[in-house]
Amino acid sequence: MNLSIAMPAMVNHTALPSQANASTGSHPTDAQDNWNGTLKEFKVIAPVYDWNPEIQGILLGALSYGSLLAPIPTGYVAGVFGAKYVVGAGLFISSVLTLFTPLAADAGVTLFLVLRIFQGIAQVMVFTGQFSMWVKWSPPLERSQLITIAASGGVLGSFIILTVGGLLSQTIGWPSIFYIFGGIGCACTLLWFPLVYDDPVNHPFISPAEKEYIVASLVEQGGSPGWSVPLKAMVKSLPLWAILVTTFCIFWRFYIIMSYIPTYINTVLRANLRDSGILSALPFVFSFPSLILGGQLAGFLLSRKILTLINIRKLFTTLGILVPTGLLLCLPWVTSSQSTTIIFLVLSCVFGSLCEVGVLISIVDIAPRYCAFLQGLSHVFSYISGAISPTVSGYLLNKDSEFGWRNVFLVSAAINIAGLVFYLIFGKAEIQNWAKE
Template sequence: MLTGWRKTVSKCFLIPQRYVLGIMGFLAIVNAYTMRISLSVAITAMVVPRNTTNVTDTDTCPYPDDHQTGDGPITNSDNLYDWDSETQGVILSAFYWGYVITHMPGGILAEKFGGKYSLGLGILSTAIFTLLTPIVVQHGGYQWLIALRVLEGLGEGTTYPALNAMLGKWVPVHERAKIGTLVYAGGQIGTVVGNALSGYLIEATGDWSSVFYVFGALGLLWFVIWTLICYSSPDTHPFISDEEKSYLRKELAESTSSKSKKIPWRAILTSVPLWALVAAQIGHDWGFFTMVTDLPIYMSDVLHFTVSKNGIYSSVPYICMWIVSMGSGWLCDWLIVKNYMTVTFARKFFTTVASIGPGIFMVAASYAGCDDVLVIALFTISMGFMGTFYCGMKVNALDLSPNYSGTLMAIINGLGAITGIITPYLVGALTSGHTVQEWRVVFFISLGVFIVTNIVYVLFASGEEQWWNRPDDTNFHKSIENGILREKEKKMEAKANKKAAKASKK
């Protein structure tokens, strides 16, 4: 394996181009998430603080003794806004209004013209709108901030469909969990960097606007590098070695050899494994968006952390999630290559771990009350379990159809992202009193969503390539039919053996 890896190294790079793509795809999602979630920390410094009087209600955490002085300057008092919990919920959910809309166009464009520019231009536009955020807020108020967040969402909506379309053209089957997990783990690292650096910048500068200037500038820098070194497919890449190009052609020849350029919409939209995957995505996104968008608010309003501590402690769970996601990606590939698990069983197993574990520990954190160390530990364990989603359901679209993986991701991620519209507003509406009991209800709802969606996935999901990935390939269809017949024959033979065994016992 190592020898083959060395033979595919480009003369201009120290690693194969598919890994260059993986790293840049990872950084794309890192940038996307820093620009997306930085507002979650910044908004705690943008709004007028609540009454800081210590309370004795057992369902409300007391303020720390140094709360009024904090650990440094928070922000300019003239630069604060009187937004209630529901208004904050609407502001935080606005991003996803636009995010949902551009998934489908982004996936279709990426498959037709290549993912390089549909992804690159999406991140570029988000970076520009991020840089404009302070100006818009200061001169237009929260209504214009909502509009700007919608525009940011429109830009980022192409991210996952475009990346999935490119991975379908670049990544062999036995490397999907590793490279796919590397790319999608950018969500955790982006969340870690976004939370921690936002808190630090606000404390250091005393101005929440610094957050948007820094992350917007980093987005612009990524776009320049991406444009120079990454390409939509191996055949169009000027720096790829002949060995790697031949290797990828051989590995991907069958699954990406469809002669039909027309998307088989009817077959896709009536595919049971696809809708099982949609269900799993909804469950994952419900829990993930609840945490990503609202955990800093929980740290601020319930545990009463200062903005710098908020940024640091809100990022800790995602470090654990990233470590688990990377490790489970390698483990998943190893189990499949060694035939300890089928692709289908592996996807279902790791998705189940990522569904039940997070839900249980979210609820447990709400019962830890005001013990901030225990609360953070339980949230960290919760997000650690969630890390196995990436080698489970997140790469499953590539299994079903490498040819139409961009379209599939547009459908799956687009429908899942609707939860990003619902959860911030729902959390804002349910937690107006900022009590532990209110947040407990939020986490129980998340647990319920996890369980229901995971049951659907386990019952109906598949890790096998679907017939509509190659609708014109009659040999492929015959092989599927023969495989189904062989499975039926095996089941019938097993039943006959059981009956014979029972008869012999009698």
């Protein structure tokens, strides 16, 4: 999220074409003055680059370019040898590269692009490796709650960086964002290695009762995948393809929101850098509790046998796709009202977080034995989407200054609805035959 909030301060807006729908509705004069004043202020504080929307889209999507092939070997290695060192190393490398981001940006677009690609590979190690730990730590009935609580940390992190990042950009310059949060990442690495263990059996502080409960609850789902992975059966599995295709479609919308919310608010709503950061953070602060509550609700519905597991997954996925898609399609029509726009963005993120309790967690349902490997495969599809989505969006915004944002949201809606239909037809939530011991 660092680059997303820093980007409005890093680019020379006077060199860009007028943004889509910026002329739709009248904006207060003081907001325009604040925005122009902000531009003059940060030009003195930090470097400014002449990057058009297309280049911005490429840089925002670069985190995913080098990540396309990394998740599968990362997930496999984490599943076989343990995730502690894989995740810890990824966290450390990504944090160090964050510290060097301002230097890379000054050196030119090419070096900046290369750094972002390597940073994306490091973050794959974090996101993919952690799932092999959940297979060993989360009892099946508690899995939805535990994974969503952990995933909510990403939402909380997004809220913090957007809130603080806009203020930092406007006061001491955008490079401080990368120095401060890169340093925090390095500090977290020092906590990770002494406190984290791959499984409850080797944990020195866990109580014997809890250890026995976790181990006993996982006996029936199978053990380590070993060195054999049934690739042929996986390729033929429609439930697996339903998860992968829908993951691609969901992350298409997710990467647009994650990458472009600060730019959208800064250019379309004409908010200054500080206000842009605060307003961009609101969708994430409301998504934080909704993600946790969604996991708790899913666990409640399952434990009380109100709905079957597959119905829970499909219900939450449907809500997590249809509602945000409809709200984003309405955004170009409400640009004259800042409050309405922010409400729509908040609601789209709140409902969108429900997908974490739906299709995005389904791999642990159909193949817990190969969870790390398949989660890596799922991340391949999400990173393909993350590479294409901002790049296509940047192209659309650069090509059509009047209807660019509308076109971005229309393409996103078509892709999301297609993915939902595919999952509703082929999605499953029981362990597949090829994933059994």
